[in-house]
Amino acid sequence: MRVEQIAWNLINNGIKFTPPGGSVTIGLAQDERMARLVVTDTGEGIEPDFLPRLFEMYSQGKTQDGPQKRMGLGIGLAVVNQLIQAHGGHVHVTSEGKGKGASFTVWLPLAAHVYGPASQDADEETGGQLEGIRILLVDDSPELLDAFGELLSMEGARVQTASSGELGLEALAEGIFDIVISDIGMPEMDGYAFIAAMRAVGHSMPAIALTGFGAKKDIDQAKSAGFAAHVGKPAPLDQMISIIQNILRGNEVMQAEASESRDPAKDGEPKP
Incomplete structure (x- = not known):
């Protein structure tokens, strides 16, 4: 369910910021023990000075103007980043600038059965840090x-x-x-x-x-x-x-x- 949420947020983000006639493409691959998801669009692109702050919550309020643009690049991408980190993965984004689209690459560890049994420490893990609160x-x-x-x-x-x-x-x-x-x-x-x-x-x-x-x-x-x-x-x-x-x-x-x-x-x- 969380992986679906990660993928959908990235795809939806690409669709939202790509004008008619553009495209959003999705790629899947395996990098050793990691699964790689790439979502690339031909949309509005991202200014270089904004890239380091892209996954901050509410970052759209600091850099974008107008009610339409304030709807994006905010909580959704921040949640994507935190979900990816919670699953032991990482995300990287590239863009050549305004009007030149963007590409998001996500790496997530493959399920344990793909490359061998889970570690003993993983087996012993129980609930989260806020269990039952x-x-x-x-x-x-x-x-x-x-x-x-x-x-x-x-x-x-x-x-x-x-x-x-x-x-x-x-x-x-x-x-x-x-x-x-x-x-x-x-x-x-x-x-x-x-x-x-x-x-x-x-x-x-x-x-x-x-x-x-x-x-x-x-x-x-x-x-x-x-x-x-x-x-x-x-x-x-x-x-x-x-x-x-x-x-x-x-x-x-x-x-x-x-x-x-x-x-x-x-x-x-x-x-x-």
Whole structure:
């Protein structure tokens, strides 16, 4: 299922950015113990200075203009990268520049039976790093809910998603959770109003603010509102796992994560 998601995201990305009359081609091969997937398009291409940041979440907001273009090169490719890494593979992208198309190459380890028995260490591996942890993920972006929810689930978490603060409160009324992860910049009920309402009805589980607002005043406001941590977007999966684990162990993480948050003055206006 994850390999299908990797392939489809890359193919869909090629189709999205290739105009009528262009082409998207797919190649498959074997490199020793790795399977190689190549997706090449003749579309808009990628500027050289953007290539190193291509797999960052929300990177399209920093480099592309116009509502149409902001829909691409964001969460989808970031998820592709993290899924590939989770499977022990890697990805490389090349483009000669604007209007010259792009080529994505993915290497994934072949199944163990192709080249011999799995190692003993692999056999002894059990659940993921968040095995059994019940997480409520609240964000008004369906793309983030699907992508980040799947990544957390891959680590063994039991994830329920809500696309608004109001739906988040309904989920809390009906289920039991160990931790809540909430966006701040949501319409109607933002993250601060959501956590206030959550506390008002007696829910005391820790909450993480996941937001593009990373100035010190935003971090202080999140802490004052009752969030246990303030995490700036983009949030790498391994960073989020570490934060969740530390919070559930009772460790203080707000200041540690504050130092890693982005400065909007340097990066431009972030996505809420």
